[in-house]
Amino acid sequence: MVTTLLVVVICLAIIFDFINGFHDAANSIATIVSTKVLTPFQAVLWAATFNFLAFFVIKDHKVANTVAKIVIQDYVTINVILAGLAAAITWNLITWWFGIPSSSSHTLIGGFAGAGMTNAIFxxxxxxxxxxMDYIGTIAMYIVLAPFIGLFIAYIITILIMNICRNARPATAEKWFKAGQLISSAALSFAHGGNDAQKVMGIIYITLVTxxxxxxxxxxxxxxxxxxYSAIALGTMSGGWKIVKTMGSxxxxxxxxxxxxxxxxxxxTLTITERLGIPVSTTHTITGSIIGVGLTKRVSAVRWGVTINLLWAWVITIPISALLAGGVYSLIRLFA
Known part of the structure; x- marks a missing residue:
């Protein structure tokens, strides 16, 4: 029974990774689609390719190690991991359906932690x-910090580029920037794959240990x-067009x-945090970056009503995922 359940949990983890790919595809391709540098189909193929290329480069899986250790081993069971994954998949699908760019990373972390805490109560x-709590505290801190780091870096880069290119012909500059987007979106897709795929690696690893x-x-x-890496790349190829619309325009x-x-x-931002082993949200980071470029024009260029709604989604993701996981774990205990 344990062996069968183990396989089921690993399969669910891979399914979550796939869903993470199409849920977070917008993070990598929203701007390149909205600026018409690539068609949506070309963009997802581009992003998926660089999602997977991270496999050949990143060998020190610090983020995976962090995620695997969020719940103390004494309170981890196969049912705890199962409940956490079920809750994370459910919340990811709900937010995808409504086009809300919530964090797949924090959904997974909230689900795993919530199921472990419920097991402790029992x-x-x-x-x-x-x-x-030190891990949870760091993750919570970067819910706030990651978008602001992305915002600050994006603001500085935009100002620098505008000053360097202030005498360039607009048509020539736009041509170069469209070519540059191929490079920048590839870098973002690579960082997204390297950061987000590791979270599921941590879950599968702790499943094998348990x-x-x-x-x-x-x-x-x-x-x-x-x-x-294969699952997240395939998920990215399947797109996530509702969230692309929100992020891109x-x-x-x-x-x-x-x-x-x-x-x-x-x-x-994602490369720095990956090297530090901090499982930050790709969604939060790129949203902050998009706000940062908007602020270089004027404060009113950012649609703050939409942004505030996104902030609410970020705040409730971990607690809702934790509560969902606690409910699922309770049901599993009741019927298992």
């Missing part, structure tokens, strides 16, 4: 003791990164110059 233990397939000090089997109107700035800022 064991008669303070639920706070089931999770590593199922006693490997020990908790064993190296990650090679098939896990290969499978996760509803926050602020984006030009090729601003697309380069936003994507470059997002890629820089």
């Amino acid at each position: 064991m008669g233990v303070n639920p706070i003791e089931a999770v590593k 199922g006693k397939v490997i020990t908790n000090d064993a190296a990650m089997p090679d098939w896990i990164p290969l499978t996760c 509803k926050i602020t109107k984006v030009t090729p110059l601003e697309g380069v700035s936003a994507e470059a800022a997002g890629a820089i």
